[in-house]
Amino acid sequence: MRNVTIENVTDVVINSLGENGTITDRNREILTSLVRHMHDFCRDVKLQHDEFLYACDYLARAGQTCDDKRQEFILLGDILGIEVLVDMLTHPVEGTESESTVLGPFYRENPPVLPKGASTVQKHFDDEESVYFEGYVRDANGNGVEGVTMDVWEDAPNGLYENHDPDQPDFNLRGRFLTDENGHYAFRAVRPVPYPIPDNETAGELLRAMGHHPNRPGHMHFILSKDGYRTLVSQVYDSDSDWLDNDSVFAVKESLVGKFNPAGDNLDTDLHIQFDFVLKAAEAAIAAE
Ligand code: BEZ
Ligand code: FE
Numbered sequence: 583m584r585n586v587t588i589e590n591v592t593d594v595v596i597n598s599l600g601e602n603g604t605i606t607d608r609n610r611e612i613l614t615s616l617v618r619h620m621h622d623f624c625r626d627v628k629l630q631h632d633e634f635l636y637a638c639d640y641l642a643r644a645g646q647t648c649d650d651k652r653q654e655f656i657l658l659g660d661i662l663g664i665e666v667l668v669d670m671l672t673h674p675v676e677g678t679e680s681e682s683t684v685l686g687p688f689y690r691e692n693p694p695v696l697p698k699g700a701s702t703v704q705k706h707f708d709d710e711e712s713v714y715f716e717g718y719v720r721d722a723n724g725n726g727v728e729g730v731t732m733d734v735w736e737d738a739p740n741g742l743y744e745n746h747d748p749d750q751p752d753f754n755l756r757g758r759f760l761t762d763e764n765g766h767y768a769f770r771a772v773r774p775v776p777y778p779i780p781d782n783e784t785a786g787e788l789l790r791a792m793g794h795h796p797n798r799p800g801h802m803h804f805i806l807s808k809d810g811y812r813t814l815v816s817q818v819y820d821s822d823s824d825w826l827d828n829d830s831v832f833a834v835k836e837s838l839v840g841k842f843n844p845a846g847d848n849l850d851t852d853l854h855i856q857f858d859f860v861l862k863a864a865e866a867a868i869a870a871e
Pocket of ligand 2: 686688737801803
C-alpha cells in the first residue's frame with residue numbers, strides 16, 4: 583500500500599500484521615487495539631508533528647531516569663491511573679477476598695526474614711509513632727491460613743523509602759513475616775506518613791501538565807503469598823491520614839482503610855492496628871476441588 587490516507591492508515595497497519603502463526607493471537611489482539619486507539623487519539627486531538635517529537639523526547643528522558651532504584655514508567659502509569667486499572671482487570675474481586683491495589687515502584691525483593699512480632703525499624707526518628715500491626719489471614723471459609731508469607735514495606739517518618747534515602751540503613755522498615763498456625767500475623771513498625779511520589783524528572787512534568795499534586799496518604803504495603811492461594815498485593819491506609827480522597831495515584835479503596843488506635847498498656851508501642859485479610863484460592867486450586 584503506497585497511498586495511505588488519514589482515513590485508511592489504521593486498517594493498513596492492522597492488515598499488515600503477520601499471518602496467522604507468525605505472531606501470537608494475544609499480540610494480534612493487543613497490537614490491533616493499540617493501533618486503533620492510538621490512531622484515533624491522534625485524529626481526535628489532531629496531534630501535530632512538534633507534539634509527536636516532544637512525546638518521543640519525553641519517553642526517551644523517562645527511560646534515562648530509570649535505574650535499579652527508580653522505575654519511571656511504573657510512576658507514569660500510576661499518575662495516569664493505569665496501574666490501578668490493570669490491577670483491577672487482573673484481580674477482579676468476586677467474593678469476600680481482600681481487595682488488591684497497586685504495587686508501586688518501591689518494592690524490594692528478599693526483605694529481612696523476621697519472627698512474628700519483630701520490628702522492621704532499624705533507625706529511629708524523633709517524630710516517629712511506633713505501631714503494633716496485627717491481624718488474621720483467612721480463606722474464603724473463614725479459616726485461618728498458616729504459613730502465609732507477608733512482605734511489608736513503608737516509608738519512614740521523613741516520607742522517604744529507605745532505598746531513596748542514603749541516610750537510612752539497607753532494608754529499613756521492610757520485613758518478611760509468616761502467619762502462625764491460626765493465621766495470625768504481627769509485627770512492630772512505625773506509623774506510615776503521607777509522602778509525595780518522586781515529582782522531579784518526567785513524573786513531575788506529567789503531574790504539572792495534569793495540574794495535580796504528588797501526594798499519597800499514609801499506608802503500609804503488603805504482599806501475601808502461599809501456594810494454593812492467589813498472591814495478594816495490597817496496602818492498608820491510615821484512616822486519619824490526609825489525601826485519602828485525592829491520592830495522586832488513585833489507589834485507595836475503602837475496604838483497605840484501617841484505624842491506628844492508641845495502644846493498650848499491654849503493648850510497648852504508641853499505636854495499635856488490627857487488620858485482617860482474606861485470600862482467594864488460586865484458580866488451579868479451585869479447579870482441582
Ligand atoms: C507507593 O505506594 O509506594 C507508590 C505507588 C504508586 C506510585 C508511587 C508510589
Ligand atoms: Fe507507598
